[in-house]
Amino acid sequence: MAAVKGAILAADNEASFQDQAEIWKYMLNFGDSMALKCAVELKLPDILHSHDGPMTLSQIAAAIPNAPSPQPSHLFRVLRLLVRRKIFTAEEGDDGETFYGPTNLSKWLLHEPTPTADNDASIMTLAPMLIMENNPWFLDPWHKLSEFIREGGMAPFEKEHGYMFDFAGKNPLFNKLLNNAMACTARITIRTILSRCGDALFSGVGSVVDVGGGTGNFVSEIVKSYPHIKGINFDRSHVISTAPTYPGVTHVGGDMFQEVPSADAVVTKWVLHDWGDELCVKLLKNCRKAIPEKGGKLIIVDIVVEADGKGLFDDTGVVFDVLMLAHNTGGKERTEKEWKSLLDQAGFPRYTITKIPALQSIIEAYPN
Known part of the structure; x- marks a missing residue:
C-alpha cells in the first residue's frame, strides 16, 4: 500500500x-x-x-x-x-x-524596402505588425483590461486616446505605424487569396471597392492579377493622403458609415472586427446599397472564431479577440453564428465561408 x-x-x-x-x-x-x-x-x-x-x-x-x-x-x-x-x-x-x-x-x-519606381516594397514580412503590437500605444491598454472588465465603459485604448482611427488622423507617427502594419498583413493575405481562390472570387467582376482599404495595397494586388477590374480604395482622408499611386486604382476618401462607393463587389478586410454589432450592421447596409441587386456580392476577409478549433491559426484568432477587447469598444472577432446574424440584419440572406491558410477566412455574402 x-x-x-x-x-x-x-x-x-x-x-x-x-x-x-x-x-x-x-x-x-x-x-x-x-x-x-x-x-x-x-x-x-x-x-x-x-x-x-x-x-x-x-x-x-x-x-x-x-x-x-x-x-x-x-x-x-x-x-x-x-x-x-x-x-x-x-x-x-x-x-x-x-x-x-x-x-x-x-x-x-525582415524590414520592408522603401517603395521606389523600381520596387513596390512587396516583401512578405510581419515585422511592421510586430513593431505596432509591441508599441506602448498598443501594449499599455492591456494593463487596464481588468479595470475594463470590472467597470465597463470605453475600451482601454479609447479611454486614453479616443477612437483609434480618430487618433491616427491627429497623430502622424501613429498613423504611419498603423498603416504600415495593416499594409504588411494585407499583402500576405491577398497573395494567399489570389493563389488559392482568386478566379472563383473575381471572375466576372468588373469593379471592386475595398472599404477601409488603408493605403491601397490589397486592392492593387487584385487589379494587378485581374487588369480588367476597376479598383477603388476607400478609406478616411488622412489615410488616403499617404497612399501611393497604383495602376488601375482610384483612391477615394470618405466615411464608410455614411456611404460606400458603388462597385460590382465590395471587399472589407479586417474592418468589421473593429466595431460593435450596431455599427457593423450600419456599414454592411451601406455595402449592400453599393452593389448591384443582381450579380453583386460582398467579400469579407476576417477571422471566424472557432474556440475549440485545431486549425493552424485558430489559437491566434482567440487571442486576437481579447486584443480587440483592449483596443476597440465593441470590437471583437466573431463566430460563424455571429457573422450570420450580422449578415441577416443587413440584408444578406445567403453566404459561404472559405477557409484559407491564413489568420482570416473569406465570407462571400449575397443580397439575394
Missing part, C-alpha cells in the same frame, strides 16, 4: 511540476515578444539573411546600424533566447566560437 501511495504522490508531484512550468511559460511569454521586437529594431534578421554564410557574435554586433558602442555580451543573451525559439540557428565552430544563421522563421521579420 505504501508503494502505491508513493507512486500516486510521485505522479501528482510530476503533474504539479508540469502545471507550474506551464504557468511560468505563459507568465513570461512577453519576453519572446520583446526579444523579437529587439531583433527587428536592430535589424538582426536583415543582417543574417544578407550575409554570405553564418556570422560570429562580433560580426553581427559590428553590422548593427546606428550603434556607436554595440554590446556583444547583451546581444548574446537575446540571440540565445531567439535560437531556442528557432528564430535563428547557432553552431559551434572548430575553434569553439559560435556562428549564427537565419531560418525560415526569421524571413518573416
Whole structure:
C-alpha cells in the first residue's frame, strides 16, 4: 500500500511540476515578444539573411546600424533566447566560437524596402505588425483590461486616446505605424487569396471597392492579377493622403458609415472586427446599397472564431479577440453564428465561408 501511495504522490508531484512550468511559460511569454521586437529594431534578421554564410557574435554586433558602442555580451543573451525559439540557428565552430544563421522563421521579420519606381516594397514580412503590437500605444491598454472588465465603459485604448482611427488622423507617427502594419498583413493575405481562390472570387467582376482599404495595397494586388477590374480604395482622408499611386486604382476618401462607393463587389478586410454589432450592421447596409441587386456580392476577409478549433491559426484568432477587447469598444472577432446574424440584419440572406491558410477566412455574402 505504501508503494502505491508513493507512486500516486510521485505522479501528482510530476503533474504539479508540469502545471507550474506551464504557468511560468505563459507568465513570461512577453519576453519572446520583446526579444523579437529587439531583433527587428536592430535589424538582426536583415543582417543574417544578407550575409554570405553564418556570422560570429562580433560580426553581427559590428553590422548593427546606428550603434556607436554595440554590446556583444547583451546581444548574446537575446540571440540565445531567439535560437531556442528557432528564430535563428547557432553552431559551434572548430575553434569553439559560435556562428549564427537565419531560418525560415526569421524571413518573416525582415524590414520592408522603401517603395521606389523600381520596387513596390512587396516583401512578405510581419515585422511592421510586430513593431505596432509591441508599441506602448498598443501594449499599455492591456494593463487596464481588468479595470475594463470590472467597470465597463470605453475600451482601454479609447479611454486614453479616443477612437483609434480618430487618433491616427491627429497623430502622424501613429498613423504611419498603423498603416504600415495593416499594409504588411494585407499583402500576405491577398497573395494567399489570389493563389488559392482568386478566379472563383473575381471572375466576372468588373469593379471592386475595398472599404477601409488603408493605403491601397490589397486592392492593387487584385487589379494587378485581374487588369480588367476597376479598383477603388476607400478609406478616411488622412489615410488616403499617404497612399501611393497604383495602376488601375482610384483612391477615394470618405466615411464608410455614411456611404460606400458603388462597385460590382465590395471587399472589407479586417474592418468589421473593429466595431460593435450596431455599427457593423450600419456599414454592411451601406455595402449592400453599393452593389448591384443582381450579380453583386460582398467579400469579407476576417477571422471566424472557432474556440475549440485545431486549425493552424485558430489559437491566434482567440487571442486576437481579447486584443480587440483592449483596443476597440465593441470590437471583437466573431463566430460563424455571429457573422450570420450580422449578415441577416443587413440584408444578406445567403453566404459561404472559405477557409484559407491564413489568420482570416473569406465570407462571400449575397443580397439575394
